Amino acid sequence: MTKIITLYNHKGGVSKTTTTYHLAHALVEHLGKKVLVVDADPQCNITELFLFKIIEELDERESKGEQTSLPGTSLKDALWPRLDGERPDVDVAGIDLIKPCDSEELYIFRGDIALSEAEDRLSYAHSQRMTSDMHQKRNHIAIHDMLRRLGARDSFDYILVDVGPSAGALTRAFFLSCDEFLTPVAPDRYNFQAINSLSEILSKWISEQLDIVSDFKKLKLNIAEGTPIFKGLIMQRFQRHNGNAKPSYQLWIDKISERTVEKLLPSLIDAGGKESVYPATLSAPAATAIPDFASIAPMMLQLGKPAWRLEKKETGWQGAVWDDRENAMQEIKELFFKLAELVDK
Template identity: 65%
Template sequence: MTKIITLYNHKGGVSKTTTTYHLAYAFAEAMGMKVLVVDADPQCNLTELCLSRIIDALDVKEEEGETTTLPGSSVKDALWPRLEGERANVDVDGIVLTQFDEELPLFIFRGDIGLSEAEDRLSYAYSQRMTSDMHQKRTYVAVNDMLRRLGALHGFDVILVDVGPSAAALTRSFFLACDRFLVPVAPDRFNYQAIGSLSHILNKWITEHMQVVPDFQKLSLNVPTRAPVLRGIVMQRFQRHKGVAKAGFKVWIDRVRQRAVEELIPSLITASGAEGVAKHCLTEPLCAEIHDFASLAPMMLSNSKPVWRLTKEDTEWQGHVWEQRSAAMVEFRDRFFALAKLAIE
């Protein structure tokens, strides 16, 4: 059965999209899994990252006066007929996915700036979920139903969903459709604050959703029946000295960890029971530490590869510089492979 996973934090700038991208490769490379990434963020950063080479080629044609379009279906393309009431559910057979790596079973269900227009419809469906309005009930379950049937149709082992840094209806719909989630954070005071507000947001989302599950099941609607399970907090975007986080970052790493223990984890257990939090999180909520990519970041972006797949030819680094950077690449690979294993087990 397909496992649906998201990385969610309503605080932006935490490398959520970059980590989703690297996790997709980790699942495919380390575990031999067939992976779909879903760009449910109207900013479309994941689409740009996965399809950068295709986009570059299309941009050349645009410069030559040719009108071009991105390959495959967008999430908005698929959802819109359902949201408009033209269909009872999403036509998953009509969704065209794009493979973004020729060597690995990695596919993208691309984003669309216009997906933000779905906010009002999904918000209204949420407000009407307890009424007898069948149209709104079908809209409420549309995202979950679409992802579940899409995963089964194509035999995906994992679906990774990239949601926007918001607490609005679109993000809520995709979050509630997931089986499990990771919380990416950076070690600073604003992410410390975000853990506190995230505790309230997720508690409210889960509690209110679980209230309607029995009613939707009676109507044979494909509703998520369990709350997403927290698999851990991913600490990112910090600098190290001699292999450990610098003091200025360490203080916030410790504070974020403590706030997760005192607020986030108890709020999730209150909303969904002990099964809403992975057991390892009860003793250590930080499941991975991914330090700053530094000079590897622009190389990753310009070559459209995860950092550990960069070559000498890609970077043009030589000698001691290459030895240093290649050692860092191996470390990042091992960290992402371990994170993928923890997320899926």
Template identity: 40%
Template sequence: MSKIIALYNNKGGVSKTTTNFNLGAYLSSIGKKVLIVDCDPQCNITELFFASRDDLDDPEASLPGTSIYEALLPRFKGQQGAIDQNTIELTEHNVYPSMYLFRGDLEFSRAETYLGTAWNQAVTENIHEKNTYIVLNNLLRSLMIEREFDYILCDVGPSTGAITKSVIVCCDEIVIPLVPDRFCYQAVRLLGNVISEWIDRHQIISQSLEPYGIEPFPGQPKLAGTILQNFKVHAGAKAKASYIKWQDKISEEIESSLCKDGKFSAKEGFDLKKPYVASIKDVAVLAPVAQLFGRAIFDIEQEHTKEASSNGQMYYGSVWQPWKDRMEEYKAEIQKIAEAFE
């Protein structure tokens, strides 16, 4: 079954973009057709996607493919009632076949106004705002069906603004990346209520669409799991005590707060008492090296270690082996995230 998925947390710095890219690369490596949609006006996943291409090193070079803002602008301007997926040009990754990008756009920040107005006025008799409200969902669904994607992975920023909530209500499932610290603990306490409010508002808007012959969409994403990210360990591979403390407190909060009102609920089979579908240790220098070459962290090649070496030489033997071990460990955790969607 094809799915639209987002990794989301209203707190920044939890490795959403890095994990999204690596998840897409892993899924493509096991034969899945994946579309990454850059819904964050910062465009970080777009930069990461194209980092492996030498022909785009020039900052003045035009990026290939249709941007999400270019695609949606005719609807925002009222020039089209809907967006035809046939007009969208997607770009295939040059290292990971079957992984495609619907690229980001710095100007997509302007969509905050268009989508914000739609969220506020779609309940009125304004047909323009009703059509704007459903446009993102309808476009993503048509791309998924017509181009036979197994997964659409949406990269979103940490905001709670109109762009983010428009993406989240389009999703079938959400995974929440978490860092074991005070701020993620506070975020989890709020996140269930925030998403439930979006779902509740969506249901109200949906009821206003049907009398005008506009088909609503479900707008009820399910929690597929949480990811423990970026925790640091001692030399003996044991997590530091401070991280364990916050991990335990966050686990309690996930069980008691995240899905408490029933509007935002966990998918069937997911146990809130065992919330972490994956635990990803701090990968240190592996992440920036992988990003330099636009590759997954588990696909760093030995020659790439020159970038981490103080003398510009490749790592060998006992220095290279720990890299290989951490890459395999990371890949195993990404696999667990992928399995959470099955």
């Protein structure tokens, strides 16, 4: 069965999209998995990252006066007939996914800036979830039902959902549709403080979900029955000296890990039971630590490819600079390949 995963933190600026992008490539390249990336963030950053060449070509054609449109079905277009009540469910058979590269089993369900319009409808559906309003109940489970049937349709091993840095109804619906989640964090005071509010948000979401599972199942509605399993933190965006995190970063790495054990893990267990937390996180909450990409990050964004696939001729880096970057790219590759192995457990 398809495993659905998201990287979620309501705190922005933690490299969530970039990490999702690299994890998708690692699952395909390293483990030979068939992967779908769903862009559930109205900012559409991961759509831009995967499809930048297509977008540049369309922009060029539009500058010459041509009418153009992105290929594939957008997430908003797929969901809207269901949210409007035109259909009992999402027309999964009609969803046209995009395959950026013919040589890889990696697909994109592209985003749409208008997806934010779904926020009010999903929020209202959530507020009506315990009433007899079947239309709102179907809206409440529409996203989970769509992802499950889409995974089965194309036999995906993994669906990675890129959600926005919010605690709104849209993000909640996608989060609760997942089997597992990881939480990217940057080692600073703001991320440390955010662990408290994250604990409260997720505890509330999970508790509310479990309260309605039985009733929805009786109505034969395709609701997520379990709770997303916390697979660990992803420590990122820290600088190093002599191979170790600099003291100013290590301070917050330690504090965030401690706060996760003290606050986040107990709140998840209280809400969803011991099975809602991956056992290894109880003593070591960080699944991996990925140092600052430095100049590699803007280069991979410019060229639209994973960091480890950057080539010397396209970067312009020479001599010792290239040697240093090449070693860093190899390290990034190894880190993401190990993360893919963890996700695959």
